[in-house]
Amino acid sequence: MSVPIIDMSKVKDERKEMAAKIVKALETSGFLYLDNVPGLDHKKLFETCKWFFSQPWEFKEKLQRNAWSPENKNYFRGYFPVVAKEPSRKEGFEIGRDVDRNDPSVRPENWFYEPNVWPEGQEEFKSYMKQNYEVMHETAMEMLRLIAIGLGLEEDAMVYLFAKKPCSTFRIMHYPPWDGKPPENALIEDGKVLTTPDHSDSNFITLLINFNYVGLERLSPEGQWVAVPPRPGSLIMNIGDLLDRMTGNRFKATRHRVIDIGVDRYSIPFFLEPEFEADVGRNFLAEAGKDHVIESYGRYMIHVTKYVRKYFEFKVLPDFLNVKDSLKDKEAQEASI
Numbered sequence: 468m469s470v471p472i473i474d475m476s477k478v479k480d481e482r483k484e485m486a487a488k489i490v491k492a493l494e495t496s497g498f499l500y501l502d503n504v505p506g507l508d509h510k511k512l513f514e515t516c517k518w519f520f521s522q523p524w525e526f527k528e529k530l531q532r533n534a535w536s537p538e539n540k541n542y543f544r545g546y547f548p549v550v551a552k553e554p555s556r557k558e559g560f561e562i563g564r565d566v567d568r569n570d571p572s573v574r575p576e577n578w579f580y581e582p583n584v585w586p587e588g589q590e591e592f593k594s595y596m597k598q599n600y601e602v603m604h605e606t607a608m609e610m611l612r613l614i615a616i617g618l619g620l621e622e623d624a625m626v627y628l629f630a631k632k633p634c635s636t637f638r639i640m641h642y643p644p645w646d647g648k649p650p651e652n653a654l655i656e657d658g659k660v661l662t663t664p665d666h667s668d669s670n671f672i673t674l675l676i677n678f679n680y681v682g683l684e685r686l687s688p689e690g691q692w693v694a695v696p697p698r699p700g701s702l703i704m705n706i707g708d709l710l711d712r713m714t715g716n717r718f719k720a721t722r723h724r725v726i727d728i729g730v731d732r733y734s735i736p737f738f739l740e741p742e743f744e745a746d747v748g749r750n751f752l753a754e755a756g757k758d759h760v761i762e763s764y765g766r767y768m769i770h771v772t773k774y775v776r777k778y779f780e781f782k783v784l785p786d787f788l789n790v791k792d793s794l795k796d797k798e799a800q801e802a803s804i
């Protein structure tokens with residue numbers, strides 16, 4: 468089965484039909500193409516990726532995470548380099564939404580609300596990145612409204628989780644081709660070489676621009692690796708483990724991977740993630756209260772990122788095992804009153 472196409476110019480007029488089509492796709496292949504998303508200039512985004520990653524090392528080093536530049540204060544946002552011997556061969560630069568430094572959720576153990584870092588004197592780059600974060604966010608909210616309709620829920624049943632301080636990440640990414648012999652752990656069947664190993668995304672939904680590049684593959688419901696062909700001008704959407712879990716596994720967080728294409732490859736994912744304090748313990752499709760174990764997104768995700776998935780770019784994050792679940796604390800306090 469190929470990946471269905473949703474024409475976003477039709478979703479205002481044909482809401483119910485589009486919603487049903489989206490839900491069906493997310494129950495099966497878990498992938499969608501979104502055509503005609505307003506506000507995205509793919510050509511300029513491509514130029515932005517090329518410009519950023521062709522900057523000299525000193526430029527990138529200033530933005531590099533603490534794990535690789537101990538003098539820098541950013542642990543989670545900013546630049547991460549290509550790491551030798553990893554089957555994941557990519558460098559990236561990431562931003563989140565700015566959060567007021569006096570907000571009570573801004574705490575040392577909360578990486579998600581760490582301040583963004585920016586290259587000095589590059590105001591245009593900064594505002595362009597922030598603008599595109601918001602375009603991606605808005606597109607994601609529209610998708611969540613359509614998904615809710617398709618599931619027979621209130622249109623706003625999901626968007627509240629992302630209200631003001633979503634933990635989402637907007638990333639620009641560069642995959643340099645392998646030079647020399649790739650490590651054994653990057654070699655897979657049929658002589659193919661990985662630049663991103665088999666994974667499902669751990670967030671809520673992902674929106675991806677990968678320009679005109681081949682290389683992305685998904686695991687089909689029949690268990691075959693199949694190409695997700697490039698569709699220039701379109702966004703690729705897939706869902707992550709969190710939405711899979713919050714629909715009681717009705718939706719599939721489809722596994723996917725990226726194959727080395729022998730030349731530089733650029734892509735731009737937007738990983739939609741709830742607010743740090745959002746309760747992700749519920750199942751949208753279950754009866755209210757049933758099997759509901761309150762859990763804040765931040766605590767859940769810090770655990771997953773560092774101890775379950777062990778993503779190479781976050782492996783080195785400081786040990787925040789004692790991060791508190793403020794939602795659970797609140798619940799306990801209320802119960803004891």
Ligand SMILES: O=C(O)CCC(=O)C(=O)O
Binds near residue numbers: 675724733734
């Ligand atoms: O670059 C791509 O085409 C896919 C990237 C991806 O799967 C990811 O960053 O999670």
Ligand SMILES: [Fe+2]
Binds near residue numbers: 666667723
């Ligand atoms: Fe992915």
